[in-house]
Amino acid sequence: xxxxxxxxxxxxxxxxxxxxxxxxxxxxxxxxxxxxxxxxxxxxxxxxxxxxxxxxxxxxxxxxxxxxxxxxxxxxxxxxxxxxxxxxxxxxxxxxxxxxxxxxxxxxxxxxxxxxxxxxxxxxxxxxxxxxxxxxxxxxxxxxxxxxxxxxxxxxxxxxxxxxxxxxxxxxxxxxxxxxxxx
Amino acid sequence: xxxxxxxxxxxxxxxxxxxxxxxxxxxxxxxxxxxxxxxxxxxxxxxxxxxxxxxxxxxxxxxxxxxxxxxxxxxxxxxxxxxxxxxxxxxxxxxxxxxxxxxxxxxxxxxxxxxxxxxxxxxxxxxxxxxxxxxxxxxxxxxxxxxxxxxxxxxxxxxxxxxxxxxxxxxxxxxxxxxxxxxxxxxxxxxxxxxxxxxxxxxxxxxxxxxxxxxxxxxxxxxxxxxxxxxxxxxxxxxxxxxxxxxxxxxxxxxxxxxxxxxxxxxxxxxxxxxxxxxxxxxxxxxxxxxxxxxxxxxxxxxxxxxxxxxxxxxxxxxxxxxxxxxxxxxxxxxxxxxxxxxxxxxxxxxxxxxxxxxxxxxxxxxxxxxxxxxxxxxxxxxxxxxxxxxxxxxxxxxxxx
Numbered sequence: 001x002x003x004x005x006x007x008x009x010x011x012x013x014x015x016x017x018x019x020x021x022x023x024x025x026x027x028x029x030x031x032x033x034x035x036x037x038x039x040x041x042x043x044x045x046x047x048x049x050x051x052x053x054x055x056x057x058x059x060x061x062x063x064x065x066x067x068x069x070x071x072x073x074x075x076x077x078x079x080x081x082x083x084x085x086x087x088x089x090x091x092x093x094x095x096x097x098x099x100x101x102x103x104x105x106x107x108x109x110x111x112x113x114x115x116x117x118x119x120x121x122x123x124x125x126x127x128x129x130x131x132x133x134x135x136x137x138x139x140x141x142x143x144x145x146x147x148x149x150x151x152x153x154x155x156x157x158x159x160x161x162x163x164x165x166x167x168x169x170x171x172x173x174x175x176x177x178x179x180x181x182x183x
Numbered sequence: 184x185x186x187x188x189x190x191x192x193x194x195x196x197x198x199x200x201x202x203x204x205x206x207x208x209x210x211x212x213x214x215x216x217x218x219x220x221x222x223x224x225x226x227x228x229x230x231x232x233x234x235x236x237x238x239x240x241x242x243x244x245x246x247x248x249x250x251x252x253x254x255x256x257x258x259x260x261x262x263x264x265x266x267x268x269x270x271x272x273x274x275x276x277x278x279x280x281x282x283x284x285x286x287x288x289x290x291x292x293x294x295x296x297x298x299x300x301x302x303x304x305x306x307x308x309x310x311x312x313x314x315x316x317x318x319x320x321x322x323x324x325x326x327x328x329x330x331x332x333x334x335x336x337x338x339x340x341x342x343x344x345x346x347x348x349x350x351x352x353x354x355x356x357x358x359x360x361x362x363x364x365x366x367x368x369x370x371x372x373x374x375x376x377x378x379x380x381x382x383x384x385x386x387x388x389x390x391x392x393x394x395x396x397x398x399x400x401x402x403x404x405x406x407x408x409x410x411x412x413x414x415x416x417x418x419x420x421x422x423x424x425x426x427x428x429x430x431x432x433x434x435x436x437x438x439x440x441x442x443x444x445x446x447x448x449x450x451x452x453x454x455x456x457x458x459x460x461x462x463x464x465x466x467x468x469x470x471x472x473x474x475x476x477x478x479x480x481x482x483x484x485x486x487x488x489x490x491x492x493x494x495x496x497x498x499x500x501x502x503x504x505x506x507x508x509x510x511x512x513x514x515x516x517x518x519x520x521x522x523x524x525x526x527x528x529x530x531x532x533x534x535x536x537x538x539x540x541x542x543x544x545x546x547x548x549x550x551x552x553x554x555x556x557x558x559x560x561x562x563x564x565x566x567x568x569x570x571x572x573x574x575x576x577x578x579x580x581x582x583x584x585x
Contacts (some may be wrong), residue, residue: 005506005560031505034228034429034530038505067506067559075516077523078509081536105225105233105279106199106262112273113195113266123276130228130327130530161261 001028001074002048004055005038007065008133010101010164012039013179014062015055020172022054023047027174029085035131036065040082045072062164090177096142097171097180098149103132103161111152112136118151119144124180133163137180142169194240195222195269196247197262198254199233203332204298204365205258206232207379209250214373216249217242221378223279228327228530229428231261234379235279240267257365281378293342294372297349298332300363302398302424302432303461305331306476308353308364313469315348316341320471324381325427327530329361333475334380339370358461388474393442394465395435397449398426402527402535403499403564404457405431406579408449410568413575415448416441420578421477429531430460434477439466456566457501482577487522497524497568497576498545500552501535504560511552512536518551519544525581533563537581542569 002025004015012030016039020027025043032038041051052068059066071078098121100111105128112123121140128134138148149165156162168175177183196219198209213219213234219242223235236246243265251263297312299305305323313320318337325331335345346366353364369376395418397408405423413420418437426432433453435445446462453459465472498521502508508526515521521540528534538548545567553565576582 003506003509005504033503033505033528033532033534035532036504038509067504069506069510069559071510071513074509075513075523077516078513080523081505081509081512081526104199104231104261105227106197106264109195109197109233109235109269109274109277109279110262110264110266112277113269116270116273123273126277128225128227128278131532132227132229132231134227 001040001042001071001078002052003038003040003069004052004059005036005067006059007036007063008101008163009037009127009129009135010099010166011059011062011066012037013099013175014166014168015039015059016178017168017172017175018058019051019055020174023050025051027086027178028079029082029178031081031083032129037129040079062166086174086178087183090173092173093176095139096145097168097176098138098145099135100149100152100165101133101135101163102156102159103163105134107156107159108134108136111155114155115148115152119147121145121148125182139180142167192240192268193237194243195266196236196243197233197264197266198247198250199231199261200254200258201230201261202258202298202330202365203232203326204296204367205254206234207296207376208257208367209254210234210376210379211369211373212253213246213250214375217245219243219246221281221375223281224378225279226326230326230328230330232326233279257367292336293339294369294376295335295342295346296332296367297346297353298330298365299353299357300329300361301358301430301460302331302426303396303463304353304357304364305333306396306472307356307463307465308349309333309475310465310468310472311352312345312349313471316344318342318345320384320475322381322383323475325425327427329428329430331427343368356463384474385478386474388470388472388477390470391436391468391473392438393436394468394473394477395442395446397433397446397453397462398430398460399453400429400458400460401501401533401563402431402529403501403566404453404459405433406499407456407566408433408453409575410571411452412445412449413572416445418442418445420575421479422578423580424476425529429529429533431529436477456564480578483582484577494570495539496542496545497571498538498549499535499564499566500549500556501533501563502556502560503532503563505534507556507559507562508534508536510559511556514555515548515552519548521545521548527581535581
């Protein structure tokens, strides 16, 4: 079992995507403890090690706080620590995923309004993980998501609590299902 | 014609600040300044609260400006903005919608709010409010960042007297460094304010000799306080109450002497495990305070019936990292003959796991677990309770999750 923990939630979304693409691992779900979030996945030891490295690297591009661990033949209790498990099938769909993360909720109302007005995107999910972190996920064609995020960023110009804006151009189906659909 | 259309344009007003007193002051001012209604609210921890209003553009602009002005003396304003012609697709996925009317209604009465850092000043202040004047305690809640608040209502004179008494008592009970007692009296609160109310008290309150509270940061410390209290004096454990900012209040009742002795024993026990934020003995607490803060949860039986009366030791491992806790739990379960009983999160990065077994086995497991947890993040506590009393066990919230 591989675990990657970050501050906020954007970091585990990009980490989960990188982990799923790097090797043959299965995404299990994520967990939040009010500030830090952790993504869980399983696979053969070698695959988990490769996925952890890729996931960690991706998460470090978002934030400094990244903790990883690999568990060899974990006790079945470990999986019960996942509060948001990946459930059901993850249907493939062609969309890019845009991630906008800040501290503060009010600015997201404004930024989300500007993003959907700026380009043909849908706000698919707004995650609040306490410690003031709010993360909006948008879906659409990769160019639209880029345009929308740019509008979102402009709206936050000068805002002290901006954390990150990033695009995953071809997100893994499991990542979309877990975070964007909220399986 | 174009003028009429402009008048008809809808807008969304956003107001975000830190603390309920600031938010309530803003909300009341907004609702009175122009024809707007509250269409959403959302809290994101650390005391940050957002209110959303809608109305026509000019009304929303007037209201947001009024809210900003009124709230400024009470707390930090994070965001205040007007979004003209909001796009519904942008808002559909957002979690702030206010669903249905709140249960409590103020009616033609005054409203008072007491906001503190930590549960101890809030409980002491709430008792002073209901004893100081004829007011109704409407409920309390936590919003993160150690901030908690309680609402009272009654005729305006009584609310003023109650809030003054509450402020005095809460300030005396508050940690000198922490301070942070804030109050608000709204003589004629807007009807729409009921959207801000905390949940009403559950059931009737009991008349007891005294209420004792030990407040700690983290779960292991609070359970340890409970263990010290129940073993130190003849008291009843009421409950562990999640506070705010990772805090937990251990509440007990009994005679004044017994509760005083228990609180001392509880503090000593908790100090060995974690951070104590304060303690307090409230003599003859008002039944309304007991209803609000001290309602007992239904007892939880052991997950495994063979554990009852078996005197199995309890081991608590608490960290500020899920990676730390999960890897430690894996090591603990593999290192000794122990079983997993449950887990509990009190917020603010804190997460705890609980194991059961013979004292020796739990000790070995905790030692290995603590070493593993330290590799990945902050270890908050690794604590063993040798012979937990069943009267305490059945109140512990980690047994509710499964």
